[in-house]
Amino acid sequence: MPDTVHTPTPGLPEFDYVKLTSLAAASQFLAEHAGEARPLMGGTDVFVRMRDGFWKDRFLVDVKGLDGMNDIIFDPATGLTIGASVNMNRVIASPEVKQNYPVLAEAAHTVASYQLRTRATIVGNICNASPAGDTIGACLVLDGTVRIHGVDGEREEQLSAFFTGPGQTVLEPGDVVTAINFPVPPEDYEAKYIKLGRNAIGDLAIVGVTALGYPDEGAPSGYRFRLALASVAPIPLVPTQAEQILAEKTITEATIAEAAVAAMDACAPIDDVRGSARYRRLMVRNLTRRAVTQVWEQLKG
Amino acid sequence: MAFHRITLTVNGDTELVDVPSNMTLLQMLREKLVLTGTKNGCAAGECGACTVLMNGEPVNSCMVLAVECDGAEVTTIEGLAHAGHLDPVQQAIIEQGGVQCGFCTPGILMSARALLDRNPNPSDYEIRDALVGNLCRCTGYLRIIDAVKEAATKAS
Numbered sequence: 001m002p003d004t005v006h007t008p009t010p011g012l013p014e015f016d017y018v019k020l021t022s023l024a025a026a027s028q029f030l031a032e033h034a035g036e037a038r039p040l041m042g043g044t045d046v047f048v049r050m051r052d053g054f055w056k057d058r059f060l061v062d063v064k065g066l067d068g069m070n071d072i073i074f075d076p077a078t079g080l081t082i083g084a085s086v087n088m089n090r091v092i093a094s095p096e097v098k099q100n101y102p103v104l105a106e107a108a109h110t111v112a113s114y115q116l117r118t119r120a121t122i123v124g125n126i127c128n129a130s131p132a133g134d135t136i137g138a139c140l141v142l143d144g145t146v147r148i149h150g151v152d153g154e155r156e157e158q159l160s161a162f163f164t165g166p167g168q169t170v171l172e173p174g175d176v177v178t179a180i181n182f183p184v185p186p187e188d189y190e191a192k193y194i195k196l197g198r199n200a201i202g203d204l205a206i207v208g209v210t211a212l213g214y215p216d217e218g219a220p221s222g223y224r225f226r227l228a229l230a231s232v233a234p235i236p237l238v239p240t241q242a243e244q245i246l247a248e249k250t251i252t253e254a255t256i257a258e259a260a261v262a263a264m265d266a267c268a269p270i271d272d273v274r275g276s277a278r279y280r281r282l283m284v285r286n287l288t289r290r291a292v293t294q295v296w297e298q299l300k301g
Numbered sequence: 302m303a304f305h306r307i308t309l310t311v312n313g314d315t316e317l318v319d320v321p322s323n324m325t326l327l328q329m330l331r332e333k334l335v336l337t338g339t340k341n342g343c344a345a346g347e348c349g350a351c352t353v354l355m356n357g358e359p360v361n362s363c364m365v366l367a368v369e370c371d372g373a374e375v376t377t378i379e380g381l382a383h384a385g386h387l388d389p390v391q392q393a394i395i396e397q398g399g400v401q402c403g404f405c406t407p408g409i410l411m412s413a414r415a416l417l418d419r420n421p422n423p424s425d426y427e428i429r430d431a432l433v434g435n436l437c438r439c440t441g442y443l444r445i446i447d448a449v450k451e452a453a454t455k456a457s
């Protein structure tokens with residue numbers, strides 16, 4: 001049985017570190033050792049899980065830096081690609097991210113500390129599939145797509161269809177996520193991530209709300225909003241009802257309040273050490289209202 | 302368990318080390334290279350006592366495998382002073398009284414050095430932000446922040 005109390009032993013349990021020279025070899029190895037091998041990126045979640053005894057993998061397959069995974073590329077015509085090995089500090093410092101996808105940098109900046117972000121990656125945050133993952137909301141509202149290398153070659157998955165449960169994803173044995181792609185964002189959009197932690201910075205989210213809004217003549221309200229909620233459901237949650245209200249009704253304080261209640265009603269939080277379910281629900285309402293209001297005020301100019 | 306022969310540079314010296322897969326950079330520094338200035342605090346990437354520079358960037362050495370450092374350049378607290386002269390941030394933390402029990406100090410100094418390398422004139426907020434991952438239970442942080450500020454001012 002794993003210790004439930006974390007003891008600060010520096011040692012990791014025994015495993016074999018494996019580094020292969022191609023994605024094909026990595027996928028093949030991971031598939032052959034399904035259930036006892038795991039891809040290793042920055043290790044910021046893997047090592048904690050292994051020290052605590054929750055994960056007992058025999059092999060860690062280091063996939064950092066294989067085949068272009070270290071690149072961060074922006075093309076004004078097609079969008080942004082962040083390779084799986086690109087650490088969060090690089091994402092935060094990237095002029096292209098700051099210019100075109102600032103909410104992603106904003107969200108990454110709330111993760112742990114500078115020295116942890118030297119190792120932590122956006123793709124790792126996604127693959128860890130924690131409902132509390134700070135950067136996942138930004139990746140969802142920016143309409144991210146993950147690129148996956150598996151035993152049968154490359155494929156893509158919409159991030160919105162990627163998560164299946166806490167720590168669970170659609171990934172199959174042998175799959176390695178190599179990058180995340182973002183399309184060119186909507187014109188004149190604004191976005192905001194509000195994180196509620198037990199302290200101002202560095203902690204995991206009790207509740208996180210990401211809101212993105214943009215003018216859209218096709219929507220009855222003249223605007224469309226995309227929302228994502230962290231830490232309030234088994235998976236990072238998109239409250240579609242709330243999005244719909246903001247697209248359909250003229251945007252006023254009352255409409256935003258109604259959407260915030262819809263977001264609250266959509267979530268299914270748990271009680272844990274960081275907060276009660278009841279508190280989380282109320283904070284989803286309040287922070288959704290705050291995030292959407294801030295985005296709305298910026299949109300109005 | 303597999304062993305790996307790695308070569309890396311630690312504080313300017315080339316080291317050839319045999320490490321098991323599960324050995325962390327922190328364990329290698331302390332137990333193989335006897336560089337015990339780097340401290341083991343939480344072993345979970347929370348406290349920052351084990352912060353060292355890997356290829357110029359700060360990392361929690363408890364969260365990096367030794368084998369991942371093959372070919373890397375690592376700087377520890379033992380490598381901060383040059384030719385008998387303390388690093389300006391070391392001198393400043395002494396002058397400002399930013400050391401009490403001292404357990405967090407090596408990690409704080411490595412984070413501070415990395416900050417000043419990438420941003421020679423940090424604001425108060427930038428100093429605090431850079432030290433988020435370094436916990437100190439003695440000083441209350443204010444004198445540490447003053448020390449980083451002083452080191453930046455003296456250097457410019």
